[in-house]
Amino acid sequence: MIKLTLPDMSIREYEDGTKAIDVVKSISEGLARSVVGASFNGKTIGLQEQINEDGNIKFLKFEDKEGKDIFWHTSSHILAQAIKRIWPEAKLAIGPSIDNGFYYDIDLDYRLVQEDFEKIESEMKKIVKEGLELERFELPREEAIKFMEEKEEPYKVELIKDLPADAIISFYKQGDFVDLCAGPHLESTKKPKAIKLLSIAGAYWRGNEKNKMLQRVYGIAFEKAKGLEEYIHMLEEAKKRDHRKLGKELELFFMSEEGPGFPFFLPKGIEIKNELLKYWREVHKKAGYVEIETPLMLSKHLWENSGHWDHYKDNMYTVKIDEEDFCVKPMNCPGGMMVYKNSMHSYKDFPIKAAEIGRVHRHELSGALHGLMRVRAFTQDDAHIFMLPEQIKDEIKNVANLIDGMYKTFGFTYHVELSTRPEDFLGDLKDWDVAESSLKEALEELGLDYIINEGDGAFYGPKIDFHLNDCIGRTWQCGTIQLDYQMPQRFDLEYVGADGQKHRPIMIHRVAFGSIERFFGILIEQFAGAFPTWLSPVQVKVLPISDKFNGYAEKVKEELEVFNIRVEIDTRAEKIGYKIREAQLEKVPYMFVVGEKEAEGNSVSVRERQKGDIGSMSTKEISDIILNKIKTRENDSPQ
Missing domain, CATH: 3.10.20.30 (Beta-grasp domain)
Structure with missing residues (x-):
């Protein structure tokens, strides 16, 4: 029993x-x-x-994260079964659930197009209607290989051969379809009633560009039609907010074939980026951080010592200088270690909080690049906190509170995930157990609910990840707190304790924005380009109703610039209605219309982005309103 x-x-x-x-x-x-x-x-x-x-x-x-994983994993098998029914010659690779749905990679000579989706979806719905039970069974390695060879599934054979010697090799059967899979799955195929295929992309087998390019079919499924309708609405809204489209229209940034994955920021984009960095510096100075800067390139042996070379070498750019191998940094950590080692430290110095706006480069595959969300060169708002064992919980809580305050400034809510020891971890199990317990206790003392991601920690320590919820229901992983016992050991970091002896500090790696570029992209989509006044690249647009009032418009501009308000004048020989519509398309928070009445009265006719015409005011009066919004960083975006 x-x-x-x-x-x-x-x-x-x-x-x-x-x-x-x-x-x-x-x-x-x-x-x-x-x-x-x-x-x-x-x-x-x-x-x-x-x-x-x-x-x-x-x-x-289905509402649970693990429930969605099961639901969408089974949906991927339904997709694969449907494809095999239509194209029996198709060879199957892998088909996991992902954050928003599922995909299956297939090897098929016929090139799938969007027009094939209706035919595949129809077959998937037949499989759902059949309500096929999913049956799990296991086979010994040699039998499993023979089984997949007989089914002429070479990718499955390769996967089985690469499994560890003691691995359990399991399969799932639904009707006449069988797939190599660890599971778990739904009881039957009858639950995913609302199905839609979304897109097709190329994907190298096992993510290696030396391997064959497969066809990856993405899809989504729900229990009811309403869930699918809401998701499609979200996708349509996301299209309108696409940061790549808005970035071009609003002249914020662009990407070029001459620099794939390397964004070009335009003057208006730089204004926003600088405001983000100004805010970041204010918050961190108040929280007791000092700012440092470390080199863009460092000797390869430093990355070997840190352990990054073994884990990230395929994503690192290297160069030879004076016959020695150097690496362009993909992260800031080793440089932070060198700054700590530059001087002796006492227990009285702790905690030491060293923050860095660090430029990093990573060799991402071309197929993974996506606007500002996935680039090859980006800026991390990094920080390394060195501390005593008894300070761990308090520092984790301090960082969590700092990140919470920063996200609230932009109107974000978030959820927290705790990632534990991965298979390729460094160090002792005892240190890992203490580190994981410290993170859990800090989260519980803060009263933060969290999801545990087993085995998804960094190779040097467990971590807390902050996932932002945007206004249309998507989530974005940004902030992270990583507790590290390993790096101080690998770099032989020391401090003199109260006993006069040398001891090893413990450290936290953390970011708040994550990648400045990615956070910028998220903000574009969150606000649909209509940034809060304090963040807007142009805060006021002065619109003279005719050329003869350009001089007065210039005077107004000069008065605003005294207060460091970002302002432009539209001096084009266009009707005022056209100028107003253009300023609205540019999503400028304030428009000042000036004509004869305004010039004589030393005033401006104010139009506010959301409210429209709010009346005539003196420049000083409206400047005070705008300056207060800037000072308080009020979130006055209409989104």
Whole structure:
């Protein structure tokens, strides 16, 4: 017999080998209809999986992150089955769930196009209607290889051969379709009733550009049509807000074929970027950080010592200088270690908070590049905090509060994820256990709910990631707090303790914006280009109603510039209505219309971006209003 603690904390007994779905049904048939999977002793499982030991079970619905993973993973198998029914010659690669849906990589001589989606979707809906049960089974390695060879699936054979010797090799069967897969999955194919295929892209097998290019088909699925309708609406809204489109229209930045992945910032974009950095510096100075700068290139041996070479060499740019190999930095950490080592430290110095606006470069694959969201050159708002063991929790909480305050300035809410020890970790398990416990305790003391991402930590330490929620329901990973016991050891960092002996400091790596460029792109889409007044590249547009008032418009401009308000004049020989519409398209917060009445009265007729005409005011009066918005960094965006 096995004993299970249920979600209501009641304990029930079941026979060994009981399926998770039978546990659900023993409680409620209605619950069974809404449950998509379960978490058993912290591991996500499918409802068809058997339970063979005592433990705690939690039922998962589509609304849960793990529930979506199960739901979309099964949807990817339905996609693969549909493709194999239509094109039996297709060879299957991999088909995981992703943050927003799923995809499947296939090798097919026929080139799929958007017009094929309707045919594939129709076949997928047939499979859903058939309600095929998903059955899990395992095979020994040689049998598994033979099984996939007989099915003429070379990519699956390669995957099996590359599995560790002691790996469990499992398959999932639905009707006449079988796929190599670790799971978990839905009980049957009947739940994903609302399905839509979204796009096709090229993808190198295993992400290696030396391998064959496969076709990647992306899709999304929901339990009900309403969920799909809401998602499609979100996609349409996202298109309108696309930062690449708005970046060009608003003259903020551009990308060039001569520099793929290397953004060019235009004057208006630089104004926004500088405002972000000004805000960042104010916040960090107030929080007790000092600012440093480290070299763009450092000797290769430094990256070998830090461990980054083994983990990131394929993404690093290298160059030979004086017969020695140097690396263009992909992150700022080793430079921060060298700054610490530059002088002796006492326990009385801690915590030491060294922040850096560091330019970094990473060799991203061309297919992964996406506007400002994924680039090859970007600016990290990095910081390294060196501290004593007893200061760990307080410093984690301080960083979390700093990040919280910064995000609130832009109107963002967020959720938190805690990522634990990965398989390729460095250091001792004991240090990792202490580090993970410290992060958990800090989050709990802050009262922050968090999701655990098992095995997704950095190779040198566990981390807390902050995922922003934007105004149309998307999430973006930006801030992070990484607790590191390893780097101080690898760089032999020391301090003199109260006992007069040398000790090893502990450190935190952290960013708030993450990548300035990526955060900029997120802001463009969050505000749809209509930035708050304090952040707008042009805060006021002066619009003379005819050429003869250009002189007065210039006088108004000069008065505003005394207060460092960013202002432009539209001196084109156009009607005032046209000038107003153009300023609105540029999303300028304030428009000052000036004509004879305004020139005689030493005033301006003010139009506000959201409210329209708000009346006649003196330049001083409206300047005070604007300056207050700038000083308080008021979020007055209409979005």
